[in-house]
Amino acid sequence: MAETRTEAAGKVEATADTSPATSLLTSGRGTAWTLTVAGAVGLIAAFVLLVEKIALIQDPEYVPTCSINPVLSCGSVMNTDQAAAFGFPNPILGVAGFAVLLTIGVVLLTRVSLPRWFWWGIQAGTTFGVVFVHWLVFQSLYRIGALCPYCMVVWVAAITAFVATTARLVSTGQLPVPARLRGLTAYAPTLVVLWLAVIAGLIAVRFWDYWVTVI
DSSP states (O other): OOOHHHHHHHHHHHHHHSSSTOTTTTTTHHHHHHHHHHHHHHHHHHHHHHHHHHHHHTTTTOOOTTSSSSSSSSHHHTSSSSGTTTSSOHHHHHHHHHHHHHHHHHHHHHHHOHHHHHHHHHHHHHHHHHHHHHHHHHHHIIIIIOOHHHHHHHHHHHHHHHHHHHHHHTTSSSSSHHHHHHHGGGGGHHHHHHHHHHHHHHHHHHTTTHHHHOO
């Protein structure tokens, strides 16, 4: 009975991978690689941020390596309350979260079939991440008035992981949506690009007065 269930699950997985709705992000291997790369990139960025934050705590006069100009200034962001939203430096959360994401991606690369409840856990984690990231985007643009380059790398990683996970669950039927919408998951990579383009547009508009002075 257990073998039959395993074979059935494998057939469902194979069907999902070869359906017209699959794409680079929604195929089994595509999702695995996307989560692995997003996890690795996000982990590196979060770790560097944590190192910079520790250096800043030890020496208040320290200038972070990502403080480039008045707008691209990690130091201006790190010294705000928003940089410790939960009472501790945000990079700690990033290091932990992206380490888990990287581990999941590597496990998926071995073609291990994860249970439905585990996928829901991944969805919950990436959803929290993308919501938190957009809170930070708003704070950076309209409250702090400065951008942290390493933080923006984290934004890209979090958004990509969220879209890949959501598209995967939709394409495999684990996330119930109207059938006519499943085909849209094939455009998941395009959605990521458009999403990031909107954020880039907001950044351009918000700091336009500064950008024109350096062009």
